[in-house]
Structures are given as structure tokens and as C-alpha cells.
Amino acid sequence: MRKSGQLVDWNDDRGFGFIRDAEGERYFVHIKSISRIATRPLIGDQLDFDAGVDAQGRPRAINARIRGANPAPTRAVRSRGLPPVANEQRFDPRPWLAVGLLVLLIYDLALGLAPLWLGAGYLGIGVLSFGLYATDKHYARTNQWRISETMLHSIDLGFGIIGGLLAQSRFRHKTAKPGFALFTWCLAGLHALWLGGIAIGRIAPDDLANLLTLFG
Template structure:
């Protein structure tokens, strides 16, 4: 007969934790022992499970399923946007500066007839799409649902959505820590800054209708 207990510890990155039964006994839980179709548990979830011998002969939970999910903390987009002391103001400023610089370069290139108006419209449209993807990814992260893939975020940013992507990273305080993701974002931003600067200065040209 399956046992019942509360998940009292959980390492989401490592995929392991401990479930505690009514008698106060803790059993090791590994993500590989979740029943088919189960999502990652969260601390506070009531789990049903069987007990078997695990590593070193110690009892561990198997066939783990979430019987009663712990309530999600009530968070709104206002909470997401609220500045955090853990976020560097300097880094946030760089994102704002880069997005503003690209916007000004687009306006300069269009204003001097060195770039077509549709180019600005493309940046605006794709920027809005990128911002929405970051928003959805942040909300999905908070609710524990499937995330927007990092590849998709980068592809949309590369395809003229970088201004909206940088703005969304700042507003939602999202995707600003992981080194590889941050490095790729700045590489895309640098590529667009160089390209727009070349257009604005007349070093390259785009055929106008």
C-alpha cells in the first residue's frame, strides 16, 4: 500500500530531495523515481510513494506521485517588475543603454534615408514578440510549467527582436544571471549595434523602394 508524506526538501537543479512521513521519517526522493507523467514536485507537496532499498541499502521513495500540490505563492507581474537588491543596477543600465542606442540608430538611419521605414517596423514587431516570449517564460517559471526554450528566445532576438528582448530582461528581471545565455544575448546585441551603426553612418546601404 502506498505511503503518504510531505516533500520537505527539494533540489530542483539536481532533481532530488526528501519526503517525510507522519512518523517523522525522511526518505530520499530522486526525479527518476517519479511515476510516469508526473511533473517535478515542489516543497510542501503531499506525495504518495512506495519504499524500496536505495543507495547504501537505505530506504528510498519510488513510484512517487503528487497527491496534493502545495498552493503556489500569489505573485503578480508587479512583483516580478519590482526592483531587487540582488540585481546589479549597472547591468540593468547596460541593457537600457543598448536598447536605446539601437532605437536611436534605427531612427537616424530612417531619418537620413539610409534605411527603409519597414526596417523600423520589423524591429518594433519582432521586439514586441520577443518581449511577450520573455513575459510568458517568466510566468511559466513561476507556475512550474514548461518553459520557452532558450534557443527560441535567442532566435527571436537575433531576428530583429533584440530591443524588446533586452527591455523585457530588465523589466521582468529574467534571464540576467546564466552566463552562457547572457553572453549570447550580448553577442546578438553587439551584432545588431554594429549593423545599425553601419547603416546610420552610410557605410552600408539597404535598397529603398
């Protein structure tokens, strides 16, 4: 049955989102199910589509067409219309950066240059950061109240950066936002300087405790 609705959620990195029809029903839609257009789908677009279901019986939009969108030539579609596969295959430095930070941390702990509480902090808050990114990704997909970017950055700053980098890569979350990504790189660089400084003896872990007392 042909229906119409609004695109209320869209993950441009992975090329899928959700359409909500007039009755409030949500339909999953993949970029391959949308007619070729010159530009990417945007939240708020109005679409006409055929209502179907996936293998699990969940509502799915097929043969979707964005109202008012200009059709794209075949060549443009190949370069811009179907990027999810290319995006999934492109190199992502986040896991490698996370591994590098973890190696530095283990090095500092193994040589007794850093106290155990520092390792426990990176582990515990890293797990917390990973969980927050996973939760926010779920909220984005289900159109719920989101976790603020300030909160995510704050957790990453406070020893959560390894878990945050892994979560961004695993869930492809916040990776398409240049401002957020740039701030993440800055935080990762700060932690690298911190752990590297401990490794070469230029920074003492107690320096952080002394710094925190200034704000306590």
C-alpha cells in the same frame, strides 16, 4: 501547521520560489522566510515550513528550513544570504543598450538611410520578443513547459533584440545565466554594428535582403 515539501521553482535573482508539498499544493517562499544557510537554495531542496497565506489569501511558506543545509554565520548571511535587494539595485546595462539601438534605428529612419520596413520589423518583432520573455517568465514561475533559449535568441537575432533586452531587464529573466547573457551581448553587438554601419553608409539595408535570398 508545519509541513514539508520540495523546492520546485527558484528565482535566484529575486530571491523567491515555490515549494510543492506532498499533496501537490504550491507555496510561495521568499529568501527572508528561509533559515540562514551557507549556500543558496536550489531546486530539489527539501524544506520544512509553516503553512501560511499572504495578504491575498494565497498559500505562503514561512519559517522555512532546508533539510541538511548548514547554517551560515551572520556575516556570511549579510553578504550572500540576502542578495535580492542588492541585485535589484545594481546597474543593468540592458535598458541603456536597448535605448542606444533604438536611437540608431530612429537616426537611420529619420535620415532616410533605412526603409520603413526595417523600422516596422524592429517594432513588431521587438514586441513579440518582449511577449515571449514575459510568457517564459510566467511559465518558469508556474512550472510549465518552457520556451527554448534557441527560440528566444532566434527572435532577438531577427530584429527582436530591443524588446528582448527590455524584457530581460523588466522581468529579471535569464539575467543570471552567463552563457545566455553572453550570447545576448553578442546579438546586441551585431545589431549595433548593423545599424551603425547603415548610419555611416557602410552597409545598405538591401544587403540583408540579398543575404536572406541565399537561404530562401
